[in-house]
Amino acid sequence: MKQRFRELIKTNRWLKCVPNSLTLCNSLCGFAAILYTLRAYERFYNSSNALSVFATSAVLICCAMIFDAFDGFAARLFNAASMHGIQMDSLADMVTFGVAPATLVAIMTHSLRDWDLNRTQEIMVYILCSVYLGCAALRLATYNVHAILEKKSGDKFSGLPSPGAAAAICVVVVFASTTNIGLKQLAVILPYYAAVLGLLMVSPIPYTHAAKWLLSVRRNRKRALLLVVMLVAVAVFRIQALTAIITLYILSGPAGWVWHKLRGEAETPAPAESRN
Template identity: 35%
Template sequence: MTDPFVDDDAASVEATVPPFAPFSAEDAVEGEVVRRRGIYLLPNLLTTGALFAGFYAILSAMNGKFSTAAVAIFVAMVFDGLDGRVARLTNTQSAFGVQYDSLSDMVSFGVAPAVVSYAWMLNQLGKLGWAAAFIYASCAALRLARFNVQVGSADTRFFLGLASPAAAGVVAGIVWCGQDLEPSGGIALTVCLMTAAAGLLMVTNFRYHSMKSVDFRGRVPFIVIVAAVIGAALVVIDPPRVLLAIFFVYALSGPGLWLWRRYRRGLAARGESA
């Protein structure tokens, strides 16, 4: 006897679909049964590593291990930098990977830095502290959403707005460098302003070099290798301060280049009118 409350077509579709198979939004809307595609292991495994590092940073901050939390955010950056390049080098890019990477970035570079910064110092400011943390997290979400809709149409040589990993590098670097500081109103206010500023830079229209045009498989001048070795040595000598300096300078490069271009245009306009 047929059960009037059971949709036979839906039941047959459910029976043909593996319970953990990824599916697209089109499949769900149109109700069509299509051949299910698997996901590429290596790049998505690296993305999972970044997600775990961000999750671990949150747990560490909740337990008062702020240095460990900051390091975990930087570890997430390493995984995040590798997954996209590995996908391109192995020709394993996919729409699933793009969306998964974006969700991982929201946890590792949006929520985690905000939570770590708040648990470390911003809680001293009460509502102002959590407002700054929320500004950072919400700006990271907006930045990632804007990036997703611009995939395939934007100039890959530049980011529009500070990338979320770079903003997270600023916040994590501040926490790592100041882990031994005694909480005070002045320090908390400074951290508050820098956290909010890092968040707001993510949603500006300042252009930042993406470094995606660098060809790691091609030939480079010898001086590039020397500079890379020197940079690595400096990071090893004093990781917190060197990493903070790198990301802080990069964060300032967007408005700095904007001001420089505006200055050059002003000089050109005055030269034409003379």
């Protein structure tokens, strides 16, 4: 079976283009999210229409995460892993999980608080979004360096992965946009939340490698049960459950770090995210 698959790859060399094509789709989703977010400034959009724009932009970023999850798998499957693919993956992640979420936060905050946002507050919003963007760039650059040095990732990341940070922003945006709950409070908190997520990306705090955690589910009954509970919760409560799950993942890093510090234990996570 494996021999046939190898022969299939040799006779169909175009299959080796699949991983980079998925990476390109990742970056295109990020670009589409940025363009769609900018539609909130169009004159004919009222506040309710603007909220749907923000929710759609967040969904586009989440779609990019699917492509990001499969490009590494495709690279291994078709034996197409390369330094070119690694660099392209980081550039795509910078657009989708760096620029797009920062743009979404800045414009959504400006749109929701336009009536009470003075010049100083407006500058602060842009500074906080810049912190997120700068930290995403620093994290992805660090990953590129470690990729060149051929340092492989373990079961944990050092710092919050950039897709996780983007997901944390997106679920909050979709939740608030679809339920209209706490919009005024969100407009104040969201830029600070983005900045905190940015700092978590460049922190030494260990985070579970979600993909490897999922792959270990078949060998671990407790994890399998937890996965079933999460899937049922998402099926029943949808965005509310998804928001809670991702928020708990964000909090799990600092909570675990504090717990290990109190117990005097040390963890040795991987330096950054990888195309795994």
